[in-house]
Amino acid sequence: MINLLRLISGRNASAPVARERLQILLAHERGLRGQPELLELLRAEILAAVSRHVVLDPEKVVVRMERGKQVSTLEVDIEVPNGFERSLAAAS
Amino acid sequence: MAKVLVVTSGKGGVGKTTSTAALGAALAQLGEKVVVVDFDVGLRNLDLVLGAERRVVFDLINVVQGVAKLSQALIRDKRLENLWLLPASQTRDKDALTEEGVRSIIADLRTKFDWILCDSPAGIERGATLAMRYADEAVIVTNPEVSSVRDSDRIIGMLDSKTVKAEKGERVEKHVLITRYDSARAARGEMLSIEDILEILAIPLLGIIPESQDVLRASNVGSPVTLNNAASAPARAYIDAVRRLMGETVTMMVPVERKGLMNRLLGRRAA
Numbered sequence: 020m021i022n023l024l025r026l027i028s029g030r031n032a033s034a035p036v037a038r039e040r041l042q043i044l045l046a047h048e049r050g051l052r053g054q055p056e057l058l059e060l061l062r063a064e065i066l067a068a069v070s071r072h073v074v075l076d077p078e079k080v081v082v083r084m085e086r087g088k089q090v091s092t093l094e095v096d097i098e099v100p101n102g103f104e105r106s107l108a109a110a111s
Numbered sequence: 112m113a114k115v116l117v118v119t120s121g122k123g124g125v126g127k128t129t130s131t132a133a134l135g136a137a138l139a140q141l142g143e144k145v146v147v148v149d150f151d152v153g154l155r156n157l158d159l160v161l162g163a164e165r166r167v168v169f170d171l172i173n174v175v176q177g178v179a180k181l182s183q184a185l186i187r188d189k190r191l192e193n194l195w196l197l198p199a200s201q202t203r204d205k206d207a208l209t210e211e212g213v214r215s216i217i218a219d220l221r222t223k224f225d226w227i228l229c230d231s232p233a234g235i236e237r238g239a240t241l242a243m244r245y246a247d248e249a250v251i252v253t254n255p256e257v258s259s260v261r262d263s264d265r266i267i268g269m270l271d272s273k274t275v276k277a278e279k280g281e282r283v284e285k286h287v288l289i290t291r292y293d294s295a296r297a298a299r300g301e302m303l304s305i306e307d308i309l310e311i312l313a314i315p316l317l318g319i320i321p322e323s324q325d326v327l328r329a330s331n332v333g334s335p336v337t338l339n340n341a342a343s344a345p346a347r348a349y350i351d352a353v354r355r356l357m358g359e360t361v362t363m364m365v366p367v368e369r370k371g372l373m374n375r376l377l378g379r380r381a382a
Contacts, residue, residue, distance in 0.1 A: 037303050041303075
């Protein structure tokens with residue numbers, strides 16, 4: 020009975036989807052906010068450099084700056100597809 | 112001490128101007144001396160919502176450029192003697208507004224009023240940043256809808272970085288005002304709930320304004336909803352919101368629109 024009710028009432032329940040999409044999107048946008056333009060520039064140039072040799076999903080290239088008291092770290096996280104060495108070998 | 116409050120949202124059409132008029136009128140109804148300032152240069156509408164469209168002679172830009180004195184541009188409401196309007200220009204473009212000009216007008220208004228409500232234009236451009244520039248507090252008007260919540264989040268980020276208060280290391284006090292809320296649709300899971308919005312935006316709730324015909328009816332006749340039908344659900348919600356702005360603790364209610372007999376019975380119970 021409860022399941023039946025849930026089925027009936029839940030058919031139009033798009034709010035949970037809206038909520039989840041927003042949470043993911045805003046986590047991403049908040050991360051970008053306030054970053055210096057330098058990071059965007061670095062990201063674009065790194066993406067361009069790597070893309071000359073490996074086929075990349077641009078969304079899988081993350082450049083992040085962590086500011087510490089003594090030193091800051093620049094984190095570059097690039098997800099490459101499996102088997103990219105083969106495409107490298109073929110290219111050379 | 113005077114308070115400068117910006118009514119903003121990022122997204123257009125969520126109810127900034129309607130809310131500015133209603134909050135301004137409600138503050139005046141409670142005895143505060145209020146000026147509502149239209150920052151939407153080129154697309155002014157606050158004059159229309161307040162029913163003062165035929166009384167505009169001078170505007171904000173004229174004052175900024177020294178063509179008119181502030182006292183010449185201020186329009187006193189005919190129904191509420193504590194409520195004044197500083198209209199935007201309809202003909203100039205938004206670049207006519209300068210930061211120094213806005214600073215000097217806000218400083219002047221601070222000496223004359225208890226509340227200065229700045230009605231921000233939509234967007235994140237110059238007009239919107241100038242409207243929030245000197246704010247002490249902000250009301251972020253948000254609809255229970257994904258694009259509105261996203262834009263509100265963006266505006267919150269700007270309030271925390273681009274205002275004079277933020278640059279001095281202080282905080283602009285922020286409140287979210289949820290408008291066009293349909294509690295029945297939210298209960299059915301068709302609309303983002305209050306809890307969802309508050310969790311995502313992480314700022315305190317000022318009020319919940321229900322989707323209501325009274326809001327449109329009020330703007331049709333050029334009267335703030337709190338004045339046009341003070342007993343209506345949206346008017347009560349705006350008045351409660353204003354009491355919270357003034358520091359009172361008012362229990363948050365999800366106002367219910369009263370329509371037919373069934374709704375009327377349900378409405379009484381919910382209210």
